[in-house]
Amino acid sequence: MHDIQQARHIPVALNRCIDLLAPAIEKAIELRGVAVIIDATLGLGGHTRALLERFPQATVIGFDRDLDAIEIARKNVAPFGERLTIVHRVYDQIPEVLAERGIEMIDGALFDLGVSSMQLDVADRGFAYSQDAPLDMRMDQSQGLTAKEILFSYDRNSLIHILRAYGDEKFAPRIADNIIAARDSNQLESTKQLADLVKESIPAPARRTGGNPAKRTFQALRIEVNQELATLESAIPAAMEALVPGGRIVVMAYQSLEDKIVKNFFTKACTSTTPRGLPVELPNTAAKFSYVITGSESATEVEIEENPRAQSMRLRAIERVAA
Ligand SMILES: C[S@@+](CC[C@H](N)C(=O)[O-])C[C@H]1O[C@@H](n2cnc3c(N)ncnc32)[C@H](O)[C@@H]1O
Structure with missing residues (x-):
């Protein structure tokens, strides 16, 4: 283990991400009394903590491949007890982890890609x-x-x-x-x-x-x-596939190769497969997802000033509209 006691990480677009997931969480709570969210990149637990605080009926499955991050996150989110399950797994294993836990569908997924400030700051990494x-x-x-x-x-x-x-x-x-x-x-x-x-x-x-x-x-x-791009290529469609209708996926990417992968999956999922030029939409070709954010969003100027890491961030979000 490393000297991680002082490790910090300012969560990027914290309120914006929670606001984007909120309608999906509220809908699930209204229908089933609970909401299940995947935090694919738990890190030090910043986004998950805010989510669990704001929605007392939400539960989170938090993935991280980094044991140092998990150790810190465990402390940061300890007050939420069994509402958070932490898994030391790569996020391309979302289908396996859901199957192991008998979970068929999720209401939301959050990906805050890349490395955390903790990983950059702990020199010997x-x-x-x-x-x-x-x-x-x-x-x-x-x-x-x-x-x-x-x-x-x-x-x-x-x-x-x-x-x-x-x-x-x-x-x-x-x-x-x-x-x-x-x-x-x-x-x-x-x-x-x-x-x-x-x-x-x-x-x-x-x-x-x-x-x-x-x-x-x-x-x-x-x-x-x-293997950052390969794991993302399989994780994004897996998370989309696991969403209930009304469920949302929110992704923050910090470099263009990752953002391009996310953009391509989202564009395809939000586009009807009826060939262009036909006057009517053919049966079973309607898009299964719709944009929550058209295109992408950046962090605000104020946030970038406080947290330079937010500078290169591109935020994208879509909602599942059909089974
Ligand atoms: C930017 S940080 C997330 C910060 C977090 N949102 C917070 O507020 O504390 C990204 C985290 O995702 C983890 N990570 C990156 N790629 C991963 C992958 N393929 N599978 C699992 N965890 C991954 C990293 O180890 C890192 O801790």
Whole structure:
């Protein structure tokens, strides 16, 4: 375990997320006396706590793959007892977790994607290029390949692929070559060594724009280490499928690759499958979902000033309208 006692995380768009889920929760409580919500990214429990406070008849199943986060969340939400079930699982296992608990349908789902401030702040997790630490970057430190294991075992083409696909890195071949040279001479042990290597791989004029040059490489590695896009690709449709009619799903994404995945699923689900140009909608082709937010929303200026993490956030929400 790490030194997580002082760990903090300011929940992003807290009231807005709860307001977006509220009609689904109120409807469920009116119909069945309870509401079941999935918090797919429990983190330190900020959103879940607010939800349980506002709706005394709501219960939450909170997923997190990070044991440090779970330890803190347990303390933060202890007063709510059995109304919260915490599961140490990846959120692509939503169907399995619901089946294990005999839950057929849910009333709402919240995804607050990416890493928490706690994960970035605890230096030895290896997420931050600004702090020197071992190259780990696993959200779940109990399993999977570390960033170092990936850097040492992937061939040149695979390294170039992840840097390009997940980091949009123009200088991927130079960085990959330098990674291979550094690992061959055992000069690649820490986040600082990697950040310096990336900086040296990028020509000086290109270094002057776009912030820290290591940012793209760190993002790419983190996505690969945690298989972030693949898990999201299966979790979003699974959560949508589990919703009752009237149920809602709310997602906050902080980088464009994740937001694009969410946008594509939501657009498809909110669009009739009747071929364009037909004068009437064919039977069984009506969209099963409708937009609660048309397009996406950003955080407010005030929030961004208080919490810089909110800057890149894109919020999307849809409601299930048919079984
Ligand atoms: C941005 S934080 C959530 C913060 C939370 N909403 C709060 O208010 O405290 C994201 C959390 O989701 C977890 N996480 C990210 N991807 C995950 C996945 N695929 N499965 C389970 N948990 C995941 C991370 O470990 C992190 O704790």
